[in-house]
Amino acid sequence: MQADIKWLDDPQVFRVGQLPAHSDHYWYRDADEARSKSSSFAQSLDGQWQFKFADRPQHRPVGFYEPNYDTSDFGTIHVPGHIELSNYAQIQYINTLYPWEGKIYRRPAYTMGPDQTGEGMFSEAPDNSVGAYIRHFHLAPGLTNQRVIVQFDGVEEAMYVWLNGHFLGYAEDSFSRSEFDLTDALVDGDNVLAVEVFKRSTASFLEDQDMFRFSGIFRSVRLVGLPTVHIADMHIRPVVNENLDSGELNVTLKLTGDVESKARVHLTVFDKADKLIVDEKRSVAKQISFGHLPFENVMLWTHHNPDLYHLTVTITDEDSNPIEVVPYDIGFRRLELRNQVIYLNGKRLIINGVNRHEWDATTGRTVSMADMKADLQTFAENHINAVRTCHYPDQIPWYYMCDQAGVYMMAENNLETHGTWQKMGAVEPSDNVPGSLPQWREAVLDRARSNYETFKNHPAILFWSLGNESYAGDDIEAMNTYYKTMDSSRLTHYEGVVRNRKYETSISDVESRMYASPAEIRTYLSNQPMKPFLDCEYMHDMGNSLGGLGEYMALLDDFPSYQGGFIWDFIDQALWVTDEVTGRQVLRYGGDFDDRHTDGEFSGDGLMFANRQAKPAMQEVRYYYGQYDN
Amino acid sequence: MANTTTKLHVIFGDGTLGVATDDVHYLFSYEKGGLESIVSHGKEWLYRPIRPIFWRATTDNDRGNHFSEESAMWLGADCFTRCQNIDVQVDGKDLGLPIAPQNNQYSNDETADQVDIMFDFQTATTPATKVTMHYQIVANGMVTLTSHLQGNEALPELPAFGVQLIMPTVATGFEYDGLSGETYPDRMAGGSRGQYYVAGLPVTPYLVPQEMGMHMQTRWLTVTRQRTLNNADVDAQPFSFSVEMADQPFAFSCLPYTAMELEAATHVEELPLARRTVLSIYGAVRGVGGIDSWGADVQPPYRLFADVDRTFTVQIHPGNHVSD
Numbered sequence: 027m028q029a030d031i032k033w034l035d036d037p038q039v040f041r042v043g044q045l046p047a048h049s050d051h052y053w054y055r056d057a058d059e060a061r062s063k064s065s066s067f068a069q070s071l072d073g074q075w076q077f078k079f080a081d082r083p084q085h086r087p088v089g090f091y092e093p094n095y096d097t098s099d100f101g102t103i104h105v106p107g108h109i110e111l112s113n114y115a116q117i118q119y120i121n122t123l124y125p126w127e128g129k130i131y132r133r134p135a136y137t138m139g140p141d142q143t144g145e146g147m148f149s150e151a152p153d154n155s156v157g158a159y160i161r162h163f164h165l166a167p168g169l170t171n172q173r174v175i176v177q178f179d180g181v182e183e184a185m186y187v188w189l190n191g192h193f194l195g196y197a198e199d200s201f202s203r204s205e206f207d208l209t210d211a212l213v214d215g216d217n218v219l220a221v222e223v224f225k226r227s228t229a230s231f232l233e234d235q236d237m238f239r240f241s242g243i244f245r246s247v248r249l250v251g252l253p254t255v256h257i258a259d260m261h262i263r264p265v266v267n268e269n270l271d272s273g274e275l276n277v278t279l280k281l282t283g284d285v286e287s288k289a290r291v292h293l294t295v296f297d298k299a300d301k302l303i304v305d306e307k308r309s310v311a312k313q314i315s316f317g318h319l320p321f322e323n324v325m326l327w328t329h330h331n332p333d334l335y336h337l338t339v340t341i342t343d344e345d346s347n348p349i350e351v352v353p354y355d356i357g358f359r360r361l362e363l364r365n366q367v368i369y370l371n372g373k374r375l376i377i378n379g380v381n382r383h384e385w386d387a388t389t390g391r392t393v394s395m396a397d398m399k400a401d402l403q404t405f406a407e408n409h410i411n412a413v414r415t416c417h418y419p420d421q422i423p424w425y426y427m428c429d430q431a432g433v434y435m436m437a438e439n440n441l442e443t444h445g446t447w448q449k450m451g452a453v454e455p456s457d458n459v460p461g462s463l464p465q466w467r468e469a470v471l472d473r474a475r476s477n478y479e480t481f482k483n484h485p486a487i488l489f490w491s492l493g494n495e496s497y498a499g500d501d502i503e504a505m506n507t508y509y510k511t512m513d514s515s516r517l518t519h520y521e522g523v524v525r526n527r528k529y530e531t532s533i534s535d536v537e538s539r540m541y542a543s544p545a546e547i548r549t550y551l552s553n554q555p556m557k558p559f560l561d562c563e564y565m566h567d568m569g570n571s572l573g574g575l576g577e578y579m580a581l582l583d584d585f586p587s588y589q590g591g592f593i594w595d596f597i598d599q600a601l602w603v604t605d606e607v608t609g610r611q612v613l614r615y616g617g618d619f620d621d622r623h624t625d626g627e628f629s630g631d632g633l634m635f636a637n638r639q640a641k642p643a644m645q646e647v648r649y650y651y652g653q654y655d656n
Numbered sequence: 657m658a659n660t661t662t663k664l665h666v667i668f669g670d671g672t673l674g675v676a677t678d679d680v681h682y683l684f685s686y687e688k689g690g691l692e693s694i695v696s697h698g699k700e701w702l703y704r705p706i707r708p709i710f711w712r713a714t715t716d717n718d719r720g721n722h723f724s725e726e727s728a729m730w731l732g733a734d735c736f737t738r739c740q741n742i743d744v745q746v747d748g749k750d751l752g753l754p755i756a757p758q759n760n761q762y763s764n765d766e767t768a769d770q771v772d773i774m775f776d777f778q779t780a781t782t783p784a785t786k787v788t789m790h791y792q793i794v795a796n797g798m799v800t801l802t803s804h805l806q807g808n809e810a811l812p813e814l815p816a817f818g819v820q821l822i823m824p825t826v827a828t829g830f831e832y833d834g835l836s837g838e839t840y841p842d843r844m845a846g847g848s849r850g851q852y853y854v855a856g857l858p859v860t861p862y863l864v865p866q867e868m869g870m871h872m873q874t875r876w877l878t879v880t881r882q883r884t885l886n887n888a889d890v891d892a893q894p895f896s897f898s899v900e901m902a903d904q905p906f907a908f909s910c911l912p913y914t915a916m917e918l919e920a921a922t923h924v925e926e927l928p929l930a931r932r933t934v935l936s937i938y939g940a941v942r943g944v945g946g947i948d949s950w951g952a953d954v955q956p957p958y959r960l961f962a963d964v965d966r967t968f969t970v971q972i973h974p975g976n977h978v979s980d
Contacts (some may be wrong), residue, residue: 111786630716642868645848
């Protein structure tokens with residue numbers, strides 16, 4: 027297989043050679059490793075990589091992935107990180123308009139006609155900068171003599187991957203993990219991993235989120251070894267019965283490797299008091315299902331008591347030596363939609379939520395564990411019980427942390443096509459994607475699949491969100507259908523259908539609005555609402571704002587179908603820069619990098635300043651969310 | 657405070673009216689149109705005369721809903737309002753403007769139990785309206801300041817209505833009895849009532865400098881400074897100035913900047929070096945809003961329509977606060 031730069035132009039090519047998405051579990055060699063959460067099957071590739079920047083595809087170092095390529099003119103870059111924050115490319119902030127606004131005329135492929143393929147739109151574009159990344163590695167001892175996978179947790183926006191000159195594949199979807207099997211291309215000793223990252227592709231139309239526009243390998247990269255028998259995917263489905271007292275557990279494992287061997291699979295579940303609840307053994311097979319495992323007096327997972335059971339799957343060889351240990355903490359909760367009201371564990375659900383972009387004022391969307399911990403601490407201090415991962419999947423550890431912290435999640439797909447349907451405030455969807463275009467459907471369905479498959483086991487997720495501000499058509503309807511087919515334990519969410527109510531019955535379990543006034547919400551809820559109501563975005567906290575929160579909270583008293591909302595948003599997006607006049611560290615926003623077109627300070631809408639200092643308005647959130655803290 | 661059994665000393669100057677107790681000396685300027693000096697125990701409290709204020713720096717929400725464009729004439733009024741008339745009353749007797757030759761009749765030993773001085777301002781708006789600032793000084797040296805705005809339905813909504821004291825140097829901090837944190841009429845449910853000390857004059861680092869630092873529902877406020885601009889003053893002891901509520905609590909902000917300085921900056925680092933204390937005392941403040949930042953207005957109860965008369969009263973005096 028040969029890499030083809032034309033894939034950048036074709037919305038029908040978005041993953042080549044990638045492994046299918048699967049659950050986000052970690053695996054370990056034995057119980058000790060699992061306890062210390064340190065897997066000898068994993069080898070980090072984070073750190074300094076060799077790097078060569080090209081301002082456009084025509085200037086890129088063609089063939090740089092060959093092991094004998096002369097890289098003497100390469101510089102370096104830190105992985106994970108954004109190319110722009112390493113000062114190779116200009117920083118730009120823009121909201122709804124596409125970042126090439128007024129510079130390059132583009133219409134998404136096939137929106138102006140079936141013969142309009144978009145060929146050359148990105149592969150020959152002068153604004154499509156390219157990062158050529160090279161990383162040499164020797165396999166760590168724990169990874170030798172087995173299948174080896176490379177995991178990219180986030181690369182913006184399109185990448186081609188080679189190992190030792192062999193082409194492995196292509197990936198889009200900047201915010202989902204991409205994996206490639208390296209095994210057949212590995213050599214003893216020095217291996218050369220080469221990644222060619224393009225700033226733009228057809229994915230650019232799907233990733234028009236209101237944020238700084240970056241490119242590069244901005245999340246971690248690692249190698250993982252697969253033991254001789256390996257759990258490739260686990261589907262864990264805890265069910266709470268209607269009596270809220272008993273339940274059952276269903277687990278389906280998909281195994282790879284030597285599944286014909288005499289190895290055994292051992293499933294255990296302990297409760298938080300270390301009492302053994304489940305103890306099941308099976309022979310290995312390609313697929314193993316444990317069904318209807320009963321649970322009595324089940325500990326329910328809630329915001330205030332996020333009790334988790336400790337599930338472990340251990341694969342042992344015929345001599346009972348461990349081959350692989352996979353722990354996963356699971357939660358039992360019952361989410362129901364009855365008579366236009368959402369209930370969690372029998373209680374009406376109240377969302378005291380925030381929208382949270384991943385943000386760090388120094389490293390951009392490369393956020394650290396310390397950032398994530400600090401954010402959860404801030405949630406706890408201010409009675410914030412829910413988070414919408416606006417508008418893309420977050421780093422994987424965040425989902426585990428929300429499980430632990432009892433934070434309800436609206437897990438959103440990486441999708442926003444704002445600039446294709448809303449222009450200067452007016453709804454004008456004549457070049458909307460994905461719309462109902464078949465050529466764009468698989469790309470967005472793939473995003474839905476990656477989101478679902480990766481995060482399906484997290485009790486914290488109550489809603490699958492189809493994306494943000496992308497209008498509505500057959501393609502988003504297909505995403506809704508996908509989630510409904512795969513998952514009966516959660517609800518779907520999508521706001522954009524209110525812009526095209528033709529799809530009202532087939533998209534989104536909730537009536538979701540953004541920035542509706544309290545009076546507008548009262549009107550909806552007073553007229554036989556079809557669905558429960560959620561504000562996926564409300565209280566736009568730009569600068570000195572957040573006046574009138576009480577009028578929204580009063581809706582909770584007046585309408586059972588009003589379920590609360592997510593404040594826009596958690597943290598200002600601004601960047602630390604050394605002031606060119608005083609030498610002081612200062613926070614800068616759109617337009618401060620000579621970036622045009624820009625939406626300036628519009629990204630400063632957080633309850634927190636970009637340095638994670640709370641804005642004065644936070645005490646108002648603490649007060650009102652505290653009043654409705656259940 | 658001054659000994660309450662003594663009388664006020666009144667100095668009928670040719671350009672000012674002086675009113676003094678043993679401890680504090682007030683100077684009302686006829687030319688500048690206001691109270692220009694408060695010296696207490698040798699420390700000056702005013703850098704510029706107290707003036708009426710109508711503007712607060714544009715918030716992001718104001719920009720989005722075009723409030724500042726609609727109400728821009730209040731910015732002009734905030735900068736350029738003119739004093740048109742002054743009236744002095746001593747122990748209830750109306751003296752008009754007692755300048756020469758009228759004041760030739762007085763001596764250096766004039767005393768009174770009460771002095772009232774009214775400054776009438778004509779706002780730089782179209783149409784113009786009138787603001788009256790009425791200072792009443794009683795024998796213990798306490799000043800009661802009542803500010804009145806004459807409503808006019810032809811005028812746009814106001815950002816704020818208040819009075820401003822600019823102090824010569826930066827305060828070391830301030831203490832107040834009111835609500836915690838930064839509060840506005842539509843964002844004060846989360847403010848806890850209590851007595852709070854704020855060190856220095858913190859600037860809230862909004863990405864674009866804008867209205868900040870408001871404290872609603874305040875009963876009293878004490879500002880403390882340590883330095884003066886008087887070259888002969890070598891004393892470094894802290895000294896204080898207080899504002900007390902009269903019939904109703906008041907709102908205030910205490911910042912190193914005027915609304916104009918905040919309005920002009922696009923980043924925090926563009927604000928000038930902090931040199932003064934800008935104490936703004938408000939009888940009425942517009943809410944901040946929050947429904948969105950591109951058009952939604954502040955909800956009606958928290959907007960300041962111009963068609964009604966507005967009056968508020970506070971008491972000001974050097975020293976720590978006295979009422980509780």
